Amino acid sequence: MDLKSQFQQIVGEQHVADGAGERYVYSFDMTENPSKEPLMVVMPSTVEEVQNIIRLANETRTPLVPFVTGQNVGGLTIPQVEGAVIVDLKRMDRILEVDEEAMYMLVEPGVTFGDVKKYLEKHFPSLRYTYPLAPPFTSVMANALLQGLCDLSTMHGSMSDFINGLEAVLPNGDIVRVGSGIMGEENWFGRYPLPDLVGLFSGWQGMTGIVTKISLKLWPKKKAMTHAALFTFGEQQTTDLLKRIVREGIIEDADCQSLSIVKMLMGVAPPVTPHRGEPDYGTVLILSANSEIELNEKYRQLENLVELSKKDEPRNLLIDWGTVTKLMGEQANAWIDFPSDAFKVLAQYDGLTWVGTYIHPKYWGAALEGGRRIVEKYGFELMAFLKPMHMLHFAEFKFIIRFPKDPATLERVRRCNEELLDLALGLKAIPYKTPVWSARRLQQFADPAFFKLLRDLKKLLDPNNIMNPGRLDL
Ligand SMILES: Cc1cc2nc3c(=O)[nH]c(=O)nc-3n(C[C@H](O)[C@H](O)[C@H](O)COP(=O)(O)OP(=O)(O)OC[C@H]3O[C@@H](n4cnc5c(N)ncnc54)[C@H](O)[C@@H]3O)c2cc1C
Numbered sequence: 001m002d003l004k005s006q007f008q009q010i011v012g013e014q015h016v017a018d019g020a021g022e023r024y025v026y027s028f029d030m031t032e033n034p035s036k037e038p039l040m041v042v043m044p045s046t047v048e049e050v051q052n053i054i055r056l057a058n059e060t061r062t063p064l065v066p067f068v069t070g071q072n073v074g075g076l077t078i079p080q081v082e083g084a085v086i087v088d089l090k091r092m093d094r095i096l097e098v099d100e101e102a103m104y105m106l107v108e109p110g111v112t113f114g115d116v117k118k119y120l121e122k123h124f125p126s127l128r129y130t131y132p133l134a135p136p137f138t139s140v141m142a143n144a145l146l147q148g149l150c151d152l153s154t155m156h157g158s159m160s161d162f163i164n165g166l167e168a169v170l171p172n173g174d175i176v177r178v179g180s181g182i183m184g185e186e187n188w189f190g191r192y193p194l195p196d197l198v199g200l201f202s203g204w205q206g207m208t209g210i211v212t213k214i215s216l217k218l219w220p221k222k223k224a225m226t227h228a229a230l231f232t233f234g235e236q237q238t239t240d241l242l243k244r245i246v247r248e249g250i251i252e253d254a255d256c257q258s259l260s261i262v263k264m265l266m267g268v269a270p271p272v273t274p275h276r277g278e279p280d281y282g283t284v285l286i287l288s289a290n291s292e293i294e295l296n297e298k299y300r301q302l303e304n305l306v307e308l309s310k311k312d313e314p315r316n317l318l319i320d321w322g323t324v325t326k327l328m329g330e331q332a333n334a335w336i337d338f339p340s341d342a343f344k345v346l347a348q349y350d351g352l353t354w355v356g357t358y359i360h361p362k363y364w365g366a367a368l369e370g371g372r373r374i375v376e377k378y379g380f381e382l383m384a385f386l387k388p389m390h391m392l393h394f395a396e397f398k399f400i401i402r403f404p405k406d407p408a409t410l411e412r413v414r415r416c417n418e419e420l421l422d423l424a425l426g427l428k429a430i431p432y433k434t435p436v437w438s439a440r441r442l443q444q445f446a447d448p449a450f451f452k453l454l455r456d457l458k459k460l461l462d463p464n465n466i467m468n469p470g471r472l473d474l
Helices: 003-011 020-025 047-060 113-123 140-145 235-247 259-265 292-309 321-335 361-378 407-426 436-445 448-461
Strands: 040-042 064-067 085-088 095-099 104-107 163-169 175-179 210-217 224-232 253-258 281-289 317-320 351-354 357-359 384-389 394-403
Touching: 003 040, 003 047, 020 040, 047 064, 047 085, 047 163, 047 210, 095 113, 104 113, 113 140, 140 210, 224 235, 224 292, 224 321, 235 253, 235 281, 235 292, 235 361, 235 384, 253 259, 259 281, 259 321, 281 292, 292 317, 317 321, 351 407, 357 361, 361 384, 361 394, 361 407, 394 407, 407 436
Parallel strands: 040 085, 064 085
Antiparallel strands: 095 104, 104 210, 163 175, 163 210, 224 281, 224 317, 253 281, 253 384, 351 394, 357 394, 384 394
């Protein structure tokens, strides 16, 4: 029996596709990373089907690429080798459990940010998850496995820090659980004690198995919340003030962005360019508390810090959200109410890319300044983004580029991103959601023993190299 028929036996005839249309659609994403067509696409709906797919792939040495919506902005679901089969997990879309007391949810790969928000608001209104700027139809699990960032990251860190444990099908077809779920159902409260094997799956871009269930931390919804917009000038002064604010412990989240992004959100048509005298950065600050009194006090402290900063830069400006809404109208909500339509300004063209990194606080100013020079040199819109993570331990830093995918612009994007990556690596930043070209460059800078360990682990878990081969340039 041919391979297609064998996959059809596992998932049903209508859930395997190898038509030219499907192969084309799954061959690229919005980034500049080169496309490659898969052999076919299979769509399982149960853990058992995932197991059978992996067993068949292991027997036949068929490369598999796990996929949910392909919106990772890193080329991470584009096959790197010939003959790959995309395992599209959208049909596995159940929220299996919400534990109100231990505050976690157990979800399948196809559950989206939109699903979670709706479900929690309806059934558990006192709890919340955390939401990215990403489209609401993207996978919550994939985002956590990719160590992404959302609107509680300034407080609580990257999304992989939200993982309590998971269930995965290994490259040999065995099912394994890590975290407190090893004690059975309804016990997914955390990942300690014992060796922390969540790390065998987080950050691996689907190279070590297919995760079929993940337990993610939920948080109590605060009773009072407000937002503010802070407009600042110059990279060093902006990041110095941001650090003082975050360190004070009065804000829940902060997104520092080039003013162009603010203008895009206000509806300014592309290409968006800066004007003399405008602030360089607009930062959205989220404040939350358990009472209006506590919230007002936090806001007062924030105002004090901004007032103090005016000794160095009198033009710094803090605007409360009521005023922002008056200025921007309904569009102001896209800035704060995730998951929202805000992603649409980034998806203005068919091309979208960034070199995303995690970076030490001492380099934030230099990273923003150096990146701005590079982006200006290549003539793209200035779209810097910096989010302090886990209080002040590090930040996510990137320059976003939205672009039409014509050959000349693609080449310009590639060269610009290479320079941005070299700048970041020079500042000892580490790229995340790492495309292959970027992982290759990283390996020239980083400790070789670390990458040897990754290769050894990959070989141990996946001796036939069937799981998303070629990723991370391993
Ligand atoms: C406009 C825009 C804005 C964005 N903003 C943000 C943001 O603010 N924060 C952020 O973190 N991200 C952001 N993203 C990136 C991305 O959307 C999210 O990280 C997203 O949740 C990934 O989900 P996906 O369904 O697209 O995953 P996919 O792209 O389908 O998969 C991502 C990776 O995970 C692997 N994978 C998927 N499922 C499994 C599984 N079950 N087991 C093992 N491996 C698996 C895949 O092989 C791939 O390597 C943004 C994207 C866009 C387009």
